[in-house]
Amino acid sequence: MIAKVAVVGSGYMGGGIAQVLALAGRDVAIADVSADLARENRERIIREAADYAERGIFPADARETVAWRVTAAPSIEEAVGAVDFVEEAVPEVLGIKHETLRRISENAPSAALIGSNTSTISIATLAEAVTSPDRFLGVHFSNPATFVPGVEVIPHAGTREGAVTEVVALLDECGKVGVPIADVTGFVLNRLQYALFGEAARLVEEGVATAQAVDLIARTTFGFRLPFFGPFAIADIAGLDVYQFCYQSLHGAYPDRFSGPAILEERVARGEKGVKTGRGFLATPADRAPELAAYRDEAYAALRDLLFRLGEPPVDY
Structure with a gap:
């Protein structure tokens, strides 16, 4: 069992990770470029924990837990010596x-x-500096680490067997969703995120819409579905034959940017068109379509009501 941990780099991301681990019952030593900075950041994350608790988004005793569990080490070497x-x-x-x-x-x-919280650097590249690299892997939290549940878990070719399982178990105890993926530059999160941003930027550059309009469409249409369904589930629900047709239209207008993925074309050719045929990228049978629709409707209604309660985000364009 992973009981004692260290977080090296105690800024916004590292501090959030330390809070998460402490609230999951782990003793956490934090370290930074100096002992003074580590101490300052420990005090900051204790204050943040108190604020989150007062707002009802952390447990009521979060300040006390973080203050008790998190220590500031004089150096990196002392932080990691017994964890x-x-x-x-x-x-x-x-x-x-x-x-x-x-x-x-x-x-x-x-x-x-x-583990490394790298966003885009290949884990194999980072492993070049690690003594006994078989114990090394990527553990990529998202910003803010305190509240975003998903964490990419990325072994490199030499990571020892069992390391991923241990880390995923630790993340589960922290209330996180550890998702094992292969080691490529950008991993999954940022390849998707930056692909979306690139197309959003082109829409603004081409005068199709303003940045404000693009953001509004993204968060009130397809983005509205994403807390509940990933891109493959959404495609299966819509119908892969529908996706095939849309790709054909997009390819006609933007041949350099859009073409139907081979795995999509192969499935449609086999008659695997999604939920309506009982198989697509997923294997949800057609007779579960009413159950799926009911879940979708309740989920979307709940999110709609939450967003109404929260109001518009404080973003100025």
């Missing part, structure tokens, strides 16, 4: 990460797992 797991959360600069991971791996116990 079961280390999460590196320093700036997304290869040289800084390599030097930090070198110090972590040279001083952590040989059995300790080491």
